[in-house]
Amino acid sequence: MDQSGFDDRTRALDIAHRRATEFLEDLDDRPVWPRASLDEMLDAFGGPLPEDGTDPAQVIEEIATRADPGLVAIPGGRFFGFVIGGTHPAALAADWLVSTWDQNSGSSALAPATVAMERIAGRWMLDLFGLPDSASVGFVTGGQLANFTCLASARQSVLARAGWDVAERGLREAPPLRVVVGADRHSSIDRAARFLGIGRAELIVVDSDDQGRMRPEALEQQLLSGTGPLIVCLQAGEVHTGAFDDFEALIPIARAHDAWVHVDGAFGLWAAASPALRSLTAGMEHANSWATDAHKTLNVPYDCGMAIVRDPADSIAAFRTGGDYLMYTGLDPWDVTPELSRRARGVPAWAALKSLGRSGVAQLMDRLHANAAAMARGLRSIPGVHVVNDVDYTQVMFRLDDDAATRALGRAILDEGTAAVTGAEWRGRATQRCSMSSWATTDADIDRTVSAIRALVQVA
Ligand SMILES: *Cc1c(COP(=O)(O)O)cnc(C)c1O
Numbered sequence: 001m002d003q004s005g006f007d008d009r010t011r012a013l014d015i016a017h018r019r020a021t022e023f024l025e026d027l028d029d030r031p032v033w034p035r036a037s038l039d040e041m042l043d044a045f046g047g048p049l050p051e052d053g054t055d056p057a058q059v060i061e062e063i064a065t066r067a068d069p070g071l072v073a074i075p076g077g078r079f080f081g082f083v084i085g086g087t088h089p090a091a092l093a094a095d096w097l098v099s100t101w102d103q104n105s106g107s108s109a110l111a112p113a114t115v116a117m118e119r120i121a122g123r124w125m126l127d128l129f130g131l132p133d134s135a136s137v138g139f140v141t142g143g144q145l146a147n148f149t150c151l152a153s154a155r156q157s158v159l160a161r162a163g164w165d166v167a168e169r170g171l172r173e174a175p176p177l178r179v180v181v182g183a184d185r186h187s188s189i190d191r192a193a194r195f196l197g198i199g200r201a202e203l204i205v206v207d208s209d210d211q212g213r214m215r216p217e218a219l220e221q222q223l224l225s226g227t228g229p230l231i232v233c234l235q236a237g238e239v240h241t242g243a244f245d246d247f248e249a250l251i252p253i254a255r256a257h258d259a260w261v262h263v264d265g266a267f268g269l270w271a272a273a274s275p276a277l278r279s280l281t282a283g284m285e286h287a288n289s290w291a292t293d294a295h296k297t298l299n300v301p302y303d304c305g306m307a308i309v310r311d312p313a314d315s316i317a318a319f320r321t322g323g324d325y326l327m328y329t330g331l332d333p334w335d336v337t338p339e340l341s342r343r344a345r346g347v348p349a350w351a352a353l354k355s356l357g358r359s360g361v362a363q364l365m366d367r368l369h370a371n372a373a374a375m376a377r378g379l380r381s382i383p384g385v386h387v388v389n390d391v392d393y394t395q396v397m398f399r400l401d402d403d404a405a406t407r408a409l410g411r412a413i414l415d416e417g418t419a420a421v422t423g424a425e426w427r428g429r430a431t432q433r434c435s436m437s438s439w440a441t442t443d444a445d446i447d448r449t450v451s452a453i454r455a456l457v458q459v460a
Helices: 003-026 038-045 056-070 089-101 112-129 143-161 187-195 216-224 247-256 268-273 312-319 347-380 403-416 443-459
Strands: 136-140 178-182 204-206 230-235 260-264 289-293 305-309 395-399 422-426 429-435
Touching: 003 056, 038 056, 089 112, 089 347, 112 136, 112 268, 112 289, 112 305, 112 347, 136 143, 136 312, 143 187, 143 230, 143 260, 143 289, 143 305, 143 312, 178 187, 178 216, 204 216, 216 230, 216 247, 230 247, 247 260, 268 289, 268 347, 305 312, 347 395, 347 443, 403 422, 403 429, 403 443
Parallel strands: 178 204, 178 230, 230 260, 260 289
Antiparallel strands: 136 305, 289 305, 395 429, 422 429
16 A cells, blocks of 8 residues: 555545544434435445445445434434344453454464453353353354354254264254254254254244243153254343343253253343342253344444353364365464454453453343333323333333334334334233343433333324
């Protein structure tokens, strides 16, 4: 690159920095839900591929200006849709460095600095979760891929115990694999199973209670009527209610039947990091694998999830690669996850953990729970609004008496712009869901949201 190329780069970075700062400073004032549709965004960015190039700084200006009306105020304090965290300052700034450094972090030989930071971040998380420090922690894109990665290790292990090496011999002639799931599992479990050659109709579904927790007696009953390799998928944090399976009751039952126990704790595993909330996860440390996210509760930017496997030999057996040009230096990231080349997505997690410390993570968890309790109190104070779930964690679900009115209220909330909540069906009824997942949410954000919803309910 010549001198003018370096200047272009500096100008482009300066503009990105300025526009990013403006976006963050404007978050509190912009409508949370975007004002532009996908079609409008396609128009904004569309047209034929330009024949000639454009100055990098101008490209960045154009991106920031054109994207703006289509952006969701996710990093702000009043985005409560799905289960989505904000962006902690240290994590965001670290993420900029990750892109700048451009380290291929699949291999420690290639990227010692970033691989080291990920390895330490993984150990810190095991410490926070109370999991064995010898477990492998694979950094993947999110909970979906974490569930897939853990279940691939599970499949490898339970079939190996039945004398079948699935990495070598495949699935077609393998002994039948039983995969047991709860009725209120996250859909990413079904997809993970599908990617592993286990169809939806093959899943063995166990009944759950009114909050979505697997019923221990139903699991016991189910396991009595089968034999052979077995995986049992449990859940820490049901995506609607936030409920946790009763691990102390369920894991011994699964273990008595020689199962691999997997816990989907995309946002729930973080409860273990707070002394006040830890009891929700009691017993989960006896599982074989755990999936969780950093881009939800830890508030790092997209994307970052973790696949945790008790015995690293199981993930290595499922994932170690054999390219003869790859340099081996012991346990590498690509030995325990499906990817080869990838960004150093664990570095922002290291930064968030370093910035918060053990006490800061615990306080974050306690605040998310307190925010959920405050939101539930506020919503209950609105005549006609019913809070549907037990608010033991970060999730609040509410509805009106009438399903159509509940759906209309959801649309009205997004249109009004103060806050974003998203809808769902729960036990056959329309509901709206608020997920308290952002470090940025303040008491004032909750008050503003409750006031906005109160006004909309009164108008309807
Ligand atoms: C969000 C979520 C997932 C999927 O995680 P992604 O990060 O979106 O891939 C899986 N399980 C549960 C319980 C979740 O809440």
